[in-house]
Amino acid sequence: MATVVDCPTCSAKVEWKEENKYRPFCSERCKQIDLGAWAEEKYTIPAAPPVDPNDEE
Template identity: 60%
Template sequence: MKPRIVPCPHCKQDVEWSASSPYRPFCSERCKMIDLGLWADEQYRVPLTSSDTGVEE
């Protein structure tokens, strides 16, 4: 069975989705840490919907 290939979320390099890729879905520890830093700096946000605010319509 051929392993699944996915793009790294940061640099878009192909990554094999298997136990031999310890940073999957990232291609490297560097890309993983860059992505973590973007979350920590609040550059990524999960959008809220009106039902998430606790206000009933």
């Protein structure tokens, strides 16, 4: 029995299996929509601000 997940773009149910080349997405369309969102910087990954080695504490 395959695991079923929600498509991150449209929330459709998707079987997580080898035959599904778009997993975790339900289709190429949803995969491209997600890629476009990353390209437009709609998603971000939180990080700490960089430390300047020249700054004295």
